[in-house]
Every structure is written in structure tokens, then in C-alpha cells.
Amino acid sequence: MYCRGAAAVILTYDVNHPQSLVELEERFLGLTETASTDCLFAIVGNKVDLSEEGASEGCETEGDSPGPVGGSAPSKGPKQVRLEEAVALYKKILKYKMLDEKDMPAAEQMCFETSAKTGHNVDLLFETLFDMVVPVILRQRAQGPPQTVDISRHKPPERTKSGCCA
């Protein structure tokens, strides 16, 4: 239901909560089953602004609170999920879908660390996916109509006289 007909799927976890990556795999790996073989997958670690690394990546914006008046801003801890762990999940998805790594974009290209709060890497994520997805959609259109049935146009078969069962 979620993935059928999708050109791309963005799976998002929280870089400060390892459990969110674990749950992503537990809850969503199975859902990728209905995705077509040319569907792209991006693994996105969000909320980097809350970690030390995110703060040092120059993603502070005016939206970032300077902290309570007269007090210090909450200290940021180290990032709890490494990018390599997201890369491992990406490879797991390809394996699960029996896709050859050689035919798909490299894991390093499809794993991002973002901050929806500061906008860090958000444009990069969507522009990267857009550049990859457009050629796929154009190719699909050139191949003809989708292999789906429009049920709104479905005409029920005319009733025929039956024998014992009406």
C-alpha cells in the first residue's frame, strides 16, 4: 500500500536515537516488498542539529534557539547513529529485494544526514532523488501505460442465466 507504484521511498530515522534505525528496519523492511524493482531508496538520518557534529557542520540558522535567557543552551552530545549503520540498512534492503548492488545507486550516494529544523542537506536529498527519479519516470512512460487496472472504469460482467445457483 505504501510503496506500490512509488518511484522513490525515503526512510527516516533519528541520528540521536539508535532504536529509531532498528525500528525502521523492523517495521518498514517488509513494506518495501510491494515496491517495484526500479524504486529508489534513500535512508535519511534526521535531527543532526541536536548532535555535536550537526552543530559543527555550519547548519545553525536564525531558527536555532540561542537557549534560555540567562542560561546556557542545552549541551549537544555525540551523534548516536553512525552513517555506516544507515549504509548497512540500505544494503540490507537491496538484499531483501534481491536487487544487485551493481544495478542500483551506491549506498554512500543514498544515505543522508539532515536537519529538517535547519534545512541542512534537505535540498541535497530532494535534488539527488529528483535527478534520479525523473529519468526512471520518463523511461516508464516511454514503455507504455502502467500495468494497473482502473477499477472506476470496471464494468461488471453481465449476468447470465445460471443453473442451480442464482
Ligand SMILES: Nc1nc2c(ncn2[C@@H]2O[C@H](COP(=O)(O)OP(=O)(O)OP(=O)(O)O)[C@@H](O)[C@H]2O)c(=O)[nH]1
Ligand atoms: N531538532 C529537530 N527537531 C525535529 C527535526 N525534524 C523534526 N523535528 C521535531 O520532531 C518532532 C516529530 O516530528 P514529526 O515531523 O512529527 O516526525 P514523525 O516522524 O511524524 O514523528 P513521530 O510523531 O514521533 O512518529 C516534532 O516536534 C518536530 O518539530 C529536526 O531535524 N531537528
